[in-house]
Protein backbone atom coordinates (compact mmCIF):
# COMPACT_ATOMS: atom_id res chain seq x y z
CA UNK A 1 0.00 0.00 0.00
CA UNK A 2 1.43 3.34 -1.01
CA UNK A 3 1.77 6.16 1.45
CA UNK A 4 -1.06 8.18 -0.11
CA UNK A 5 -3.56 5.32 -0.02
CA UNK A 6 -2.50 4.52 3.50
CA UNK A 7 -3.14 8.11 4.59
CA UNK A 8 -6.51 8.26 2.86
CA UNK A 9 -7.61 4.91 4.22
CA UNK A 10 -6.48 5.79 7.72
CA UNK A 11 -8.20 9.15 7.63
CA UNK A 12 -11.44 7.53 6.49
CA UNK A 13 -11.17 4.85 9.16
CA UNK A 14 -10.53 7.39 11.90
CA UNK A 15 -13.40 9.60 10.80
CA UNK A 16 -15.83 6.73 10.55
CA UNK A 17 -14.87 5.22 13.88
CA UNK A 18 -14.95 8.51 15.75
CA UNK A 19 -18.33 9.39 14.24
CA UNK A 20 -19.77 6.00 15.02
CA UNK A 21 -18.44 6.10 18.55
CA UNK A 22 -19.85 9.58 19.16
CA UNK A 23 -23.22 8.47 17.83
CA UNK A 24 -22.93 5.42 20.02
CA UNK A 25 -22.22 7.64 23.00
CA UNK A 26 -25.30 9.75 22.29
CA UNK A 27 -27.60 6.80 21.95
CA UNK A 28 -25.97 4.95 24.82
CA UNK A 29 -27.41 7.66 27.06
CA UNK A 30 -30.78 7.00 25.48
CA UNK A 31 -30.39 3.26 25.95
CA UNK A 32 -29.42 3.70 29.55
CA UNK A 33 -32.35 5.94 30.39
CA UNK A 34 -34.77 3.74 28.54
CA UNK A 35 -33.56 0.47 30.03
CA UNK A 36 -33.15 1.88 33.50
CA UNK A 37 -36.68 3.19 33.21
CA UNK A 38 -38.00 -0.22 32.29
CA UNK A 39 -36.07 -1.79 35.14
CA UNK A 40 -37.91 0.59 37.47
CA UNK A 41 -41.35 0.21 35.87
CA UNK A 42 -41.04 3.54 34.11
CA UNK A 43 -41.09 4.28 30.41
CA UNK A 44 -38.03 6.47 30.08
CA UNK A 45 -37.77 9.22 27.48
CA UNK A 46 -40.65 8.93 25.01
CA UNK A 47 -41.53 12.45 23.94
CA UNK A 48 -38.77 13.47 21.53
CA UNK A 49 -39.35 11.45 18.40
CA UNK A 50 -40.53 7.85 18.21
CA UNK A 51 -39.61 6.00 21.41
CA UNK A 52 -37.78 9.15 22.50
CA UNK A 53 -35.06 8.37 20.00
CA UNK A 54 -34.31 12.04 19.38
CA UNK A 55 -33.77 12.69 23.08
CA UNK A 56 -29.93 12.72 22.79
CA UNK A 57 -30.17 15.46 20.17
CA UNK A 58 -32.48 17.51 22.35
CA UNK A 59 -30.09 17.03 25.26
CA UNK A 60 -27.10 18.05 23.19
CA UNK A 61 -28.79 21.22 22.03
CA UNK A 62 -29.84 22.04 25.55
CA UNK A 63 -26.33 21.51 26.92
CA UNK A 64 -24.71 23.59 24.20
CA UNK A 65 -26.95 26.53 24.96
CA UNK A 66 -26.31 26.42 28.69
CA UNK A 67 -24.13 29.07 30.24
CA UNK A 68 -20.54 28.01 30.78
CA UNK A 69 -19.81 28.86 34.39
CA UNK A 70 -16.26 28.93 35.71
CA UNK A 71 -16.02 29.26 39.48
CA UNK A 72 -13.94 32.15 40.82
CA UNK A 73 -11.73 29.87 42.84
CA UNK A 74 -11.02 27.51 39.96
CA UNK A 75 -7.61 27.06 38.39
CA UNK A 76 -8.76 28.33 35.03
CA UNK A 77 -6.42 26.47 32.69
CA UNK A 78 -6.57 23.10 34.38
CA UNK A 79 -10.28 23.53 34.81
CA UNK A 80 -10.68 23.97 31.08
CA UNK A 81 -8.32 21.14 30.21
CA UNK A 82 -9.70 18.48 32.53
CA UNK A 83 -12.80 17.54 30.48
CA UNK A 84 -10.68 17.18 27.37
CA UNK A 85 -8.11 15.08 29.21
CA UNK A 86 -10.79 12.70 30.30
CA UNK A 87 -12.53 12.58 26.93
CA UNK A 88 -9.63 12.02 24.52
CA UNK A 89 -8.23 8.83 26.11
CA UNK A 90 -11.71 7.34 25.99
CA UNK A 91 -11.66 7.74 22.22
CA UNK A 92 -8.03 6.70 21.81
CA UNK A 93 -8.55 3.12 22.85
CA UNK A 94 -10.71 2.52 19.77
CA UNK A 95 -7.56 2.83 17.70
CA UNK A 96 -6.58 -0.77 18.31
CA UNK A 97 -9.97 -2.46 18.45
CA UNK A 98 -10.61 -4.55 15.36
CA UNK A 99 -14.25 -4.07 14.45
CA UNK A 100 -14.42 -6.48 11.56
CA UNK A 101 -12.59 -8.95 9.38
CA UNK A 102 -10.12 -7.76 6.74
CA UNK A 103 -12.03 -6.32 3.83
CA UNK A 104 -10.96 -6.11 0.22
CA UNK A 105 -12.01 -2.87 -1.45
CA UNK A 106 -10.71 -1.91 -4.94
CA UNK A 107 -8.17 -4.70 -4.72
CA UNK A 108 -6.76 -3.24 -1.52
CA UNK A 109 -6.71 -5.32 1.62
CA UNK A 110 -7.97 -3.12 4.41
CA UNK A 111 -7.72 -4.10 8.06
CA UNK A 112 -10.82 -3.02 9.89
CA UNK A 113 -8.76 -1.61 12.70
CA UNK A 114 -7.16 1.79 12.73
CA UNK A 115 -3.81 0.45 13.77
CA UNK A 116 -2.82 -3.13 14.46
CA UNK A 117 -0.31 -2.44 17.22
CA UNK A 118 1.67 -5.45 18.33
CA UNK A 119 1.14 -4.25 21.89
CA UNK A 120 -2.54 -3.46 21.42
CA UNK A 121 -3.71 -4.58 24.84
CA UNK A 122 -1.02 -2.64 26.62
CA UNK A 123 -1.97 0.42 24.62
CA UNK A 124 -5.62 0.08 25.65
CA UNK A 125 -4.73 -0.27 29.28
CA UNK A 126 -2.30 2.61 29.21
CA UNK A 127 -4.76 4.90 27.52
CA UNK A 128 -7.84 4.08 29.58
CA UNK A 129 -5.90 4.70 32.76
CA UNK A 130 -5.07 8.18 31.53
CA UNK A 131 -8.71 9.15 31.75
CA UNK A 132 -8.52 9.29 35.51
CA UNK A 133 -6.21 12.30 35.27
CA UNK A 134 -9.11 14.22 33.86
CA UNK A 135 -11.17 13.47 36.94
CA UNK A 136 -8.39 14.15 39.40
CA UNK A 137 -7.53 17.43 37.74
CA UNK A 138 -11.19 18.40 37.49
CA UNK A 139 -11.66 17.68 41.16
CA UNK A 140 -8.56 19.54 42.14
CA UNK A 141 -8.97 22.59 39.93
CA UNK A 142 -12.63 23.29 40.65
CA UNK A 143 -11.82 24.74 44.05
CA UNK A 144 -14.73 23.01 45.72
CA UNK A 145 -14.65 20.45 48.49
CA UNK A 146 -17.03 18.02 46.80
CA UNK A 147 -15.05 18.05 43.61
CA UNK A 148 -11.83 17.51 45.50
CA UNK A 149 -13.26 14.56 47.38
CA UNK A 150 -14.54 13.10 44.15
CA UNK A 151 -11.17 13.52 42.48
CA UNK A 152 -9.31 11.93 45.35
CA UNK A 153 -11.73 9.05 45.42
CA UNK A 154 -11.33 8.43 41.74
CA UNK A 155 -7.55 8.24 42.03
CA UNK A 156 -7.68 5.96 45.07
CA UNK A 157 -10.18 3.74 43.33
CA UNK A 158 -8.10 3.68 40.18
CA UNK A 159 -5.00 2.58 42.05
CA UNK A 160 -6.76 -0.29 43.74
CA UNK A 161 -8.49 -1.56 40.64
CA UNK A 162 -5.88 -0.99 37.99
CA UNK A 163 -3.74 -3.79 39.39
CA UNK A 164 -6.42 -6.45 39.23
CA UNK A 165 -7.61 -5.03 35.93
CA UNK A 166 -4.20 -5.60 34.42
CA UNK A 167 -3.77 -8.99 36.02
CA UNK A 168 -7.18 -10.21 34.90
CA UNK A 169 -6.11 -10.35 31.28
CA UNK A 170 -2.63 -11.73 31.88
CA UNK A 171 -4.22 -15.16 31.81
CA UNK A 172 -5.56 -14.54 28.33
CA UNK A 173 -2.24 -13.22 27.17
CA UNK A 174 -0.51 -16.32 28.56
CA UNK A 175 -2.87 -18.54 26.63
CA UNK A 176 -2.78 -16.52 23.45
CA UNK A 177 0.89 -15.67 23.41
CA UNK A 178 0.23 -12.32 21.83
CA UNK A 179 -0.58 -8.74 22.76
CA UNK A 180 -2.09 -7.82 19.46
CA UNK A 181 -5.86 -7.42 19.44
CA UNK A 182 -6.19 -8.62 15.86
CA UNK A 183 -4.36 -11.86 16.60
CA UNK A 184 -6.40 -12.33 19.75
CA UNK A 185 -9.60 -12.24 17.74
CA UNK A 186 -8.16 -14.58 15.15
CA UNK A 187 -7.38 -17.11 17.84
CA UNK A 188 -11.01 -17.22 19.01
CA UNK A 189 -12.26 -18.66 15.76
CA UNK A 190 -14.77 -21.14 17.16
CA UNK A 191 -17.32 -20.60 19.89
CA UNK A 192 -15.58 -22.66 22.54
CA UNK A 193 -12.29 -21.03 21.75
CA UNK A 194 -13.59 -17.74 23.09
CA UNK A 195 -11.47 -16.74 26.01
CA UNK A 196 -14.53 -16.35 28.20
CA UNK A 197 -14.65 -20.17 28.29
CA UNK A 198 -10.94 -20.63 28.66
CA UNK A 199 -10.58 -17.89 31.27
CA UNK A 200 -13.94 -17.62 33.07
CA UNK A 201 -12.50 -16.21 36.27
CA UNK A 202 -10.41 -13.78 34.27
CA UNK A 203 -13.56 -12.61 32.53
CA UNK A 204 -15.45 -12.04 35.76
CA UNK A 205 -12.54 -10.14 37.24
CA UNK A 206 -12.19 -8.13 34.08
CA UNK A 207 -15.85 -7.14 34.12
CA UNK A 208 -15.78 -6.11 37.76
CA UNK A 209 -12.63 -4.08 37.31
CA UNK A 210 -13.95 -2.58 34.11
CA UNK A 211 -17.01 -1.32 35.92
CA UNK A 212 -14.78 0.19 38.57
CA UNK A 213 -12.49 1.58 35.91
CA UNK A 214 -15.28 3.44 34.16
CA UNK A 215 -16.66 4.70 37.46
CA UNK A 216 -20.01 3.14 36.93
CA UNK A 217 -22.42 2.07 39.61
CA UNK A 218 -21.84 0.25 41.97
CA UNK A 219 -18.34 1.71 41.88
CA UNK A 220 -19.38 5.27 41.05
CA UNK A 221 -17.84 6.75 44.16
CA UNK A 222 -16.17 9.69 42.42
CA UNK A 223 -19.62 10.87 41.39
CA UNK A 224 -21.72 9.53 44.26
CA UNK A 225 -24.70 11.84 43.83
CA UNK A 226 -26.07 11.09 47.26
CA UNK A 227 -22.88 12.03 49.10
CA UNK A 228 -20.83 14.36 46.93
CA UNK A 229 -23.45 16.28 44.92
CA UNK A 230 -21.85 15.19 41.65
CA UNK A 231 -18.29 14.53 42.74
CA UNK A 232 -15.59 15.79 40.46
CA UNK A 233 -18.00 17.43 38.02
CA UNK A 234 -19.97 19.41 40.58
CA UNK A 235 -18.71 22.76 39.34
CA UNK A 236 -18.95 22.02 35.65
CA UNK A 237 -21.69 23.18 33.38
CA UNK A 238 -22.58 23.37 29.72
CA UNK A 239 -20.38 21.64 27.14
CA UNK A 240 -17.62 20.83 29.61
CA UNK A 241 -20.05 18.95 31.76
CA UNK A 242 -21.31 17.05 28.78
CA UNK A 243 -17.72 16.24 27.77
CA UNK A 244 -17.35 14.40 31.06
CA UNK A 245 -20.51 12.53 30.36
CA UNK A 246 -19.43 11.71 26.85
CA UNK A 247 -16.16 10.50 28.33
CA UNK A 248 -18.03 8.22 30.69
CA UNK A 249 -20.12 6.67 27.95
CA UNK A 250 -17.26 6.52 25.49
CA UNK A 251 -15.30 4.70 28.17
CA UNK A 252 -18.15 2.28 28.64
CA UNK A 253 -18.25 1.57 24.93
CA UNK A 254 -14.48 1.29 24.81
CA UNK A 255 -14.36 -1.15 27.67
CA UNK A 256 -17.23 -3.12 26.15
CA UNK A 257 -15.39 -3.32 22.85
CA UNK A 258 -12.20 -4.39 24.57
CA UNK A 259 -14.05 -7.03 26.56
CA UNK A 260 -15.71 -8.20 23.36
CA UNK A 261 -12.38 -8.40 21.61
CA UNK A 262 -10.50 -10.14 24.37
CA UNK A 263 -13.13 -12.48 25.78
CA UNK A 264 -16.13 -12.71 23.49
CA UNK A 265 -14.38 -13.42 20.23
CA UNK A 266 -14.53 -9.94 18.73
CA UNK A 267 -16.17 -9.96 15.35
CA UNK A 268 -16.20 -13.74 15.10
CA UNK A 269 -19.60 -15.30 14.59
CA UNK A 270 -21.65 -17.29 12.12
CA UNK A 271 -23.95 -16.10 9.29
CA UNK A 272 -24.20 -12.40 10.12
CA UNK A 273 -21.46 -10.08 8.83
CA UNK A 274 -18.54 -9.75 11.26
CA UNK A 275 -19.14 -6.08 11.95
CA UNK A 276 -22.69 -6.80 13.03
CA UNK A 277 -21.48 -9.48 15.41
CA UNK A 278 -19.13 -7.00 16.96
CA UNK A 279 -21.90 -4.45 17.43
CA UNK A 280 -24.24 -7.05 18.89
CA UNK A 281 -21.68 -8.15 21.44
CA UNK A 282 -20.86 -4.59 22.44
CA UNK A 283 -24.56 -3.83 22.74
CA UNK A 284 -25.05 -6.85 24.93
CA UNK A 285 -22.23 -5.68 27.14
CA UNK A 286 -23.65 -2.17 27.41
CA UNK A 287 -27.00 -3.61 28.46
CA UNK A 288 -25.20 -5.65 31.06
CA UNK A 289 -23.63 -2.47 32.40
CA UNK A 290 -27.04 -0.91 32.76
CA UNK A 291 -28.40 -4.06 34.32
CA UNK A 292 -25.66 -3.89 36.92
CA UNK A 293 -26.53 -0.29 37.60
CA UNK A 294 -30.18 -1.16 38.05
CA UNK A 295 -29.35 -3.97 40.45
CA UNK A 296 -26.49 -3.10 42.75
CA UNK A 297 -26.36 -0.22 45.22
CA UNK A 298 -23.18 1.81 45.57
CA UNK A 299 -20.45 0.31 47.71
CA UNK A 300 -19.24 2.10 50.80
CA UNK A 301 -15.76 3.47 50.44
CA UNK A 302 -14.00 1.05 52.80
CA UNK A 303 -15.89 -1.88 51.28
CA UNK A 304 -14.65 -0.80 47.90
CA UNK A 305 -11.06 -0.76 49.10
CA UNK A 306 -11.41 -4.06 50.90
CA UNK A 307 -12.97 -5.64 47.88
CA UNK A 308 -10.27 -4.36 45.57
CA UNK A 309 -7.28 -5.37 47.62
CA UNK A 310 -8.46 -8.37 49.61
CA UNK A 311 -10.67 -10.12 47.10
CA UNK A 312 -10.00 -9.10 43.55
CA UNK A 313 -6.25 -8.81 43.81
CA UNK A 314 -5.59 -12.27 45.32
CA UNK A 315 -8.09 -13.84 42.95
CA UNK A 316 -6.43 -12.22 39.97
CA UNK A 317 -3.00 -13.34 41.15
CA UNK A 318 -4.23 -16.88 41.71
CA UNK A 319 -5.79 -16.88 38.28
CA UNK A 320 -2.52 -15.85 36.68
CA UNK A 321 -0.56 -18.47 38.59
CA UNK A 322 -2.93 -21.32 37.83
CA UNK A 323 -3.05 -20.36 34.18
CA UNK A 324 0.71 -20.14 33.97
CA UNK A 325 1.04 -23.50 35.67
CA UNK A 326 -1.48 -25.19 33.40
CA UNK A 327 0.12 -23.62 30.37
CA UNK A 328 3.47 -25.03 31.43
CA UNK A 329 2.19 -28.62 31.73
CA UNK B 330 -15.30 -16.14 53.89
CA UNK B 331 -18.31 -18.46 53.79
CA UNK B 332 -20.58 -15.42 53.95
CA UNK B 333 -18.77 -13.88 51.06
CA UNK B 334 -19.11 -16.97 48.92
CA UNK B 335 -22.77 -17.14 49.81
CA UNK B 336 -23.21 -13.53 48.73
CA UNK B 337 -21.54 -14.11 45.42
CA UNK B 338 -23.17 -17.39 44.56
CA UNK B 339 -26.68 -16.86 45.91
CA UNK B 340 -27.47 -13.25 46.70
CA UNK B 341 -25.96 -11.70 43.60
CA UNK B 342 -27.69 -13.91 41.03
CA UNK B 343 -30.91 -13.51 42.99
CA UNK B 344 -30.62 -9.74 42.82
CA UNK B 345 -29.87 -9.80 39.13
CA UNK B 346 -32.77 -12.13 38.52
CA UNK B 347 -35.11 -9.81 40.43
CA UNK B 348 -34.23 -6.77 38.35
CA UNK B 349 -34.39 -8.85 35.19
CA UNK B 350 -37.90 -9.95 36.08
CA UNK B 351 -38.95 -6.36 36.53
CA UNK B 352 -37.64 -5.44 33.12
CA UNK B 353 -40.61 -7.17 31.53
CA UNK B 354 -43.31 -5.79 33.75
CA UNK B 355 -45.67 -3.16 32.46
CA UNK B 356 -44.52 0.37 33.32
CA UNK B 357 -46.76 2.14 35.78
CA UNK B 358 -46.10 5.57 34.29
CA UNK B 359 -49.11 7.77 33.63
CA UNK B 360 -48.59 10.19 30.73
CA UNK B 361 -49.91 12.96 32.92
CA UNK B 362 -51.26 15.82 30.84
CA UNK B 363 -52.62 13.31 28.35
CA UNK B 364 -53.91 10.71 30.76
CA UNK B 365 -55.20 11.47 34.21
CA UNK B 366 -55.74 9.46 37.32
CA UNK B 367 -59.38 8.87 38.09
CA UNK B 368 -60.08 10.85 41.24
CA UNK B 369 -61.60 9.32 44.30
CA UNK B 370 -65.26 10.40 44.63
CA UNK B 371 -64.48 12.20 47.88
CA UNK B 372 -61.48 14.03 46.48
CA UNK B 373 -61.40 17.65 47.66
CA UNK B 374 -60.38 19.98 44.88
CA UNK B 375 -61.56 23.34 43.67
CA UNK B 376 -64.81 24.59 45.25
CA UNK B 377 -68.06 25.21 43.47
CA UNK B 378 -71.37 26.73 44.49
CA UNK B 379 -74.52 24.74 43.90
CA UNK B 380 -77.81 26.12 42.55
CA UNK B 381 -81.45 25.06 42.91
CA UNK B 382 -83.17 23.45 39.95
CA UNK B 383 -84.79 26.76 39.06
CA UNK B 384 -81.40 28.39 38.78
CA UNK B 385 -81.41 30.45 41.96
CA UNK B 386 -78.44 30.23 44.28
CA UNK B 387 -78.53 27.99 47.29
CA UNK B 388 -76.12 30.05 49.35
CA UNK B 389 -77.89 32.33 51.84
CA UNK B 390 -74.73 34.03 53.03
CA UNK B 391 -75.11 32.74 56.55
CA UNK B 392 -71.40 32.81 57.16
CA UNK B 393 -71.19 29.37 58.72
CA UNK B 394 -68.64 28.21 56.20
CA UNK B 395 -66.50 31.23 56.92
CA UNK B 396 -66.60 30.60 60.64
CA UNK B 397 -65.87 26.90 60.15
CA UNK B 398 -62.96 27.63 57.88
CA UNK B 399 -59.72 26.96 59.79
CA UNK B 400 -57.68 28.91 57.28
CA UNK B 401 -59.91 31.98 57.30
CA UNK B 402 -60.07 31.83 53.55
CA UNK B 403 -63.69 32.80 52.92
CA UNK B 404 -64.94 36.35 52.65
CA UNK B 405 -68.53 37.33 51.95
CA UNK B 406 -70.88 40.34 51.89
CA UNK B 407 -74.61 39.72 52.23
CA UNK B 408 -77.45 41.39 50.37
CA UNK B 409 -81.20 40.91 49.93
CA UNK B 410 -83.04 40.42 46.69
CA UNK B 411 -86.45 41.87 45.77
CA UNK B 412 -88.25 38.87 47.32
CA UNK B 413 -86.52 39.58 50.61
CA UNK B 414 -84.22 36.55 50.42
CA UNK B 415 -80.68 36.79 51.58
CA UNK B 416 -77.95 36.08 49.11
CA UNK B 417 -74.28 36.83 48.95
CA UNK B 418 -73.32 39.93 47.06
CA UNK B 419 -69.64 39.06 47.30
CA UNK B 420 -68.40 35.57 48.00
CA UNK B 421 -64.67 34.99 47.68
CA UNK B 422 -62.34 32.20 48.62
CA UNK B 423 -58.65 32.85 48.76
CA UNK B 424 -57.31 29.68 47.21
CA UNK B 425 -53.82 30.36 48.47
CA UNK B 426 -55.04 30.33 52.07
CA UNK B 427 -57.43 27.45 51.63
CA UNK B 428 -56.16 24.09 52.83
CA UNK B 429 -58.89 22.10 51.08
CA UNK B 430 -60.11 20.58 54.29
CA UNK B 431 -63.72 20.54 53.22
CA UNK B 432 -65.03 22.02 56.49
CA UNK B 433 -66.99 24.63 54.54
CA UNK B 434 -68.76 21.89 52.66
CA UNK B 435 -69.57 20.20 55.93
CA UNK B 436 -70.71 23.35 57.71
CA UNK B 437 -73.01 24.61 55.01
CA UNK B 438 -76.67 24.16 56.06
CA UNK B 439 -77.94 24.85 52.54
CA UNK B 440 -75.73 22.33 50.74
CA UNK B 441 -74.48 25.22 48.68
CA UNK B 442 -70.72 24.81 48.64
CA UNK B 443 -68.90 21.72 47.57
CA UNK B 444 -65.36 20.79 46.81
CA UNK B 445 -65.06 19.50 43.27
CA UNK B 446 -62.57 17.32 41.49
CA UNK B 447 -60.57 19.95 39.73
CA UNK B 448 -56.97 20.34 40.77
CA UNK B 449 -55.28 22.07 37.86
CA UNK B 450 -55.66 25.75 38.62
CA UNK B 451 -52.12 27.03 38.81
CA UNK B 452 -51.59 30.61 37.80
CA UNK B 453 -48.81 33.14 37.77
CA UNK B 454 -50.43 36.01 39.61
CA UNK B 455 -51.58 35.99 43.21
CA UNK B 456 -54.70 37.97 42.39
CA UNK B 457 -55.92 35.20 40.14
CA UNK B 458 -56.27 32.98 43.18
CA UNK B 459 -59.05 35.10 44.67
CA UNK B 460 -61.82 32.85 43.58
CA UNK B 461 -65.04 34.79 43.06
CA UNK B 462 -68.65 33.77 43.26
CA UNK B 463 -69.18 33.94 39.52
CA UNK B 464 -66.33 31.56 38.91
CA UNK B 465 -67.57 29.24 41.60
CA UNK B 466 -71.06 29.08 40.15
CA UNK B 467 -69.66 28.51 36.68
CA UNK B 468 -67.50 25.72 38.00
CA UNK B 469 -70.44 23.47 38.80
CA UNK B 470 -69.85 20.04 37.34
CA UNK B 471 -72.49 18.76 34.98
CA UNK B 472 -72.57 15.44 36.77
CA UNK B 473 -73.58 15.44 40.41
CA UNK B 474 -71.09 14.16 42.92
CA UNK B 475 -72.17 10.54 43.31
CA UNK B 476 -72.35 10.67 47.07
CA UNK B 477 -74.24 13.94 47.31
CA UNK B 478 -77.50 12.16 47.85
CA UNK B 479 -75.93 10.30 50.72
CA UNK B 480 -74.78 13.55 52.23
CA UNK B 481 -78.32 14.86 52.06
CA UNK B 482 -79.69 11.75 53.72
CA UNK B 483 -77.14 11.95 56.50
CA UNK B 484 -77.90 15.62 57.00
CA UNK B 485 -81.56 14.88 57.39
CA UNK B 486 -80.81 12.54 60.25
CA UNK B 487 -78.94 15.15 62.26
Ligand code: SF4
Pocket residue numbers: 394397398399400401402403422426427428429430431432433434
Ligand atom coordinates in the same frame (compact mmCIF):
# COMPACT_ATOMS: atom_id res chain seq x y z
S1 SF4 C 1 -61.91 23.89 52.26
FE1 SF4 C 1 -61.42 24.34 54.39
S2 SF4 C 1 -59.87 25.94 54.20
FE2 SF4 C 1 -60.85 25.83 52.21
S3 SF4 C 1 -62.43 27.35 52.29
FE3 SF4 C 1 -63.38 25.44 52.92
S4 SF4 C 1 -63.21 25.44 55.17
FE4 SF4 C 1 -61.80 26.99 54.38
Ligand code: SF4
Pocket residue numbers: 387388389390391392393394395405436437438439440441442
Ligand atom coordinates in the same frame (compact mmCIF):
# COMPACT_ATOMS: atom_id res chain seq x y z
S1 SF4 D 1 -71.95 28.54 51.40
FE1 SF4 D 1 -73.36 27.63 52.83
S2 SF4 D 1 -72.38 28.03 54.82
FE2 SF4 D 1 -71.41 29.36 53.38
S3 SF4 D 1 -72.53 31.24 53.51
FE3 SF4 D 1 -73.49 30.11 51.85
S4 SF4 D 1 -75.10 28.98 52.80
FE4 SF4 D 1 -73.83 29.69 54.46
